[in-house]
Amino acid sequence: MVGKVYIVGAGPGDPELLTIKALRAIEEADVILYDRLVGDEIIEMLKRMGKELIYVGKNSNEKGGNRQREINEMLRKLAEEGKIVVRLKGGDPFVFGRGGIEAEYLAEHGIPFEVIPGVSSINSVPASAGIPLTHPELSSSILVVTGKDGVERWCESILNGTLVILMGRNNIKEICNNLIRAGRSPDTPIAVIENGTLKNQRVFFGTLKNIADIIEKEDVTGPTLIVVGEVVNVAKKIVNPKIFSSL
Ligand SMILES: C[S@@+](CC[C@H](N)C(=O)[O-])C[C@H]1O[C@@H](n2cnc3c(N)ncnc32)[C@H](O)[C@@H]1O
Structure with missing residues (x-):
């Protein structure tokens, strides 16, 4: 066994x-x-x-x-x-x-x-020190990087790194078009996760060029989080229903 x-x-x-x-x-x-x-x-x-x-x-x-x-x-x-x-x-x-x-x-x-x-x-660490990472008047994004890379690499994060987008479901078409216009490949993998960690979690996979059509066909009404970047493809390797469980 x-x-x-x-x-x-x-x-x-x-x-x-x-x-x-x-x-x-x-x-x-x-x-x-x-x-x-x-x-x-x-x-x-x-x-x-x-x-x-x-x-x-x-x-x-x-x-x-x-x-x-x-x-x-x-x-x-x-x-x-x-x-x-x-x-x-x-x-x-x-x-x-x-x-x-x-x-x-x-x-x-x-x-x-x-x-x-x-x-x-x-x-958790900023919160425990009294620092809100976002603030309606002060900041609407968070850049998380490894200090092992030089600052010049951080500037490329929007084009190469993993991008996590909250509250983006209704604007997904525009978001994808803007990312492509900014220089990300239309084939960049993207996942839309609805009701994450809950029993009714659903995950939709696609690319910047087709995800908007994919989720338009589904009735996505729960809270969603969008992940953009090559790491999305890792899920395709590890999510084997016979051995992988997350809920
Ligand atoms: C290899 S990374 C692992 C990050 C970890 N998996 C996470 O989600 O927090 C280790 C780095 O996380 C940061 N870190 C983790 N725990 C911390 C803590 N309690 N206080 C401050 N920084 C911390 C430090 O920058 C540390 O060098």
Whole structure:
């Protein structure tokens, strides 16, 4: 019997910012593989729960790629032994967290897995310091970048990076046309997610040139979030109904 891997976001460090779903997965886990950024208080809590813990964070002199291969293989091996494995990552596992790479690996190897989103540092850390990321009079966009890239790359984000658009459903045709006019390829992948994380979640995939027609045919009335960029194609690799569960 193959076990299961939960790829879990631990939030920014405060144990009270772990989600109920994360806590349930932790309770169920036989073994937990965790990173450096998982808060010390959370690790203390896991020890008190008597969980088997394996530290897999990389040292500063280590190559990320080699370490990642080892982690992928550990996840597979433990699941093949029938274990329930929690892969615990700081913040959200799909935000600068290599969670997507692990999910792709598990999907390729037919290992059942579930992604449990976490409270990302992106929004929680500024909020805890009293900084609203948007403000009706001050800012209507947020640019999230890695500091490992130079500023000149950040300026290209609108053309190359992942773009997340809230409140865009009714203007989707205009948004796509404007993005193409601004220089994004008409074939750029785009996903429209309605009622995300709820039981009635629906995800529509397309490209900048055809998504407006696709969602016009559907009765999309719930709240929607739009994602533009090559990362949208990762979902096509990992969302295998037999092994991937997110709800
Ligand atoms: C590899 S990224 C992982 C991000 C994480 N997956 C997330 O969603 O927050 C690590 C970076 O996130 C930021 N970060 C994460 N937790 C933080 C915290 N509690 N306070 C400040 N910055 C934090 C820091 O910039 C840190 O170097």
